[in-house]
Amino acid sequence: MFWYFACAATIGWLLLVLGWLYSREKLPSLFLRPTLMDILDRLTNRQVIEDRLPELEAATYLDAESLSRALKQRIIGQDSVCTDIAAQIRRRLALSRRGKPVGIFLFAGPPGTGKTFLAKVLAQELDRELLHLDMAQFAAGSHSLSQLFGMSKGYVGSDSYGKLTGGLRDTPNAVVLLDEIEKAHPDVLKAFLTAWNDGFVTERSDGKIVSTTGAIFVLTSNAATERLGMLATQYAGDPESMRTAAVNTLREAQFAPEVLNRIDRIFVFRTLEGLDIARVSALEIEQMISSYGLEVAEQGIDPNIVLMLMVRHKKLGTVGSSRDLVRAIEEQLADSLIEARRKGFTRISLVQTESQGIVARAVRASPEVS
Numbered sequence: 001m002f003w004y005f006a007c008a009a010t011i012g013w014l015l016l017v018l019g020w021l022y023s024r025e026k027l028p029s030l031f032l033r034p035t036l037m038d039i040l041d042r043l044t045n046r047q048v049i050e051d052r053l054p055e056l057e058a059a060t061y062l063d064a065e066s067l068s069r070a071l072k073q074r075i076i077g078q079d080s081v082c083t084d085i086a087a088q089i090r091r092r093l094a095l096s097r098r099g100k101p102v103g104i105f106l107f108a109g110p111p112g113t114g115k116t117f118l119a120k121v122l123a124q125e126l127d128r129e130l131l132h133l134d135m136a137q138f139a140a141g142s143h144s145l146s147q148l149f150g151m152s153k154g155y156v157g158s159d160s161y162g163k164l165t166g167g168l169r170d171t172p173n174a175v176v177l178l179d180e181i182e183k184a185h186p187d188v189l190k191a192f193l194t195a196w197n198d199g200f201v202t203e204r205s206d207g208k209i210v211s212t213t214g215a216i217f218v219l220t221s222n223a224a225t226e227r228l229g230m231l232a233t234q235y236a237g238d239p240e241s242m243r244t245a246a247v248n249t250l251r252e253a254q255f256a257p258e259v260l261n262r263i264d265r266i267f268v269f270r271t272l273e274g275l276d277i278a279r280v281s282a283l284e285i286e287q288m289i290s291s292y293g294l295e296v297a298e299q300g301i302d303p304n305i306v307l308m309l310m311v312r313h314k315k316l317g318t319v320g321s322s323r324d325l326v327r328a329i330e331e332q333l334a335d336s337l338i339e340a341r342r343k344g345f346t347r348i349s350l351v352q353t354e355s356q357g358i359v360a361r362a363v364r365a366s367p368e369v370s
Helices: 002-023 039-043 046-058 064-074 079-093 115-125 142-149 163-170 186-197 225-234 239-252 275-290 303-319 322-342
Strands: 103-108 130-134 175-179 200-202 209-211 216-221 265-268 295-301 345-353 357-365
Touching: 064 079, 064 115, 079 103, 079 115, 079 265, 103 115, 115 130, 115 175, 115 216, 130 163, 142 163, 142 186, 163 175, 163 200, 163 209, 186 200, 225 239, 225 265, 239 265, 275 295, 275 303, 275 322, 275 345, 295 303, 303 322, 303 345, 322 345, 322 357
Parallel strands: 103 216, 103 265, 130 175, 175 216, 295 345
Antiparallel strands: 200 209, 345 357
16 A cells, blocks of 8 residues: 555656646657657548548549539530530549540531630649640651650750650640641651550650550641531531541541541531620630730620621631631730720720721729829
8 A cells, every 4th residue: 555655646746847847848858759640640530531542543533514514604606515525534534444545535626616725624624734735836757756755865955855745744634735636747646646555655865654544635626627517517416426427527638547546536516606606706805805914894895896706707717716806806906905004904895986996995993093
């Protein structure tokens, strides 16, 4: 019994001493070291995460309906394409083992119908980086290969990666946009076959393998636009028949057959008509105004300006692009938009006049402007 009380008294005395030292911040460092603990145990429930980790690693699930709605809000006149590509991406992301890119998609159709823009919006909605490659710049054979896949060791420029290999090394889950693919050199197209077949590309400068299995490849083409436009109307609602007919049409247009054979899905964009042309024109004007740091006032675009663009678009036919038409307006407005921004104005409206043509008028100044 004596030893029991002696031990209790000693422990009590030690606790009092430690308390006194702690209150004066004089405790030895040994007592101040935190106990080693997994961060997940401290901040959340590690066991739940461990149990569900295989599920996350096996597949990625996507709400195709939400993606489709988001795309339709920004892509004008291509509702069926938005629905189809959302469903395709959902299926392919759900595959746990691929060994190939998530998808290789071809956007075909007339210029100005939203092919390139859809690829950009898709990257944004999927929260992926966009690797945009204008294939018209890669029409020079061996030089183009070096630009994309790097320069062989020993040559000037071999200390840096190519545009494709470097981009995929840094952002392996990127949306790779190959704009106007038909303009690329045949050797460049052949070099992409490994990326699509085997799930990797080789960087020439150091011979390292760069995976393409997490990427989504989007190819755009303006080839055979009139025929494809007819097919889009003829096979509306029947994507499988559309794909077969589109492949045959593109082959007849001398499109590289080895590329067509690797494409998972062909999406044909229909020619814009009626109010869809008006919507795209209005959006292009808004984007042009915003590039100058300004906003378009509510109903701030004169309807006559949009109607004028629609008439010009109709005259140009399938080669017409709302973007090109808006550039003509920008040439008239650039100086006045720069001046409005310099004076501190934030919102403008566009009016068509008989004497001066299209004029930008300031609507509201920033609060700090006197």
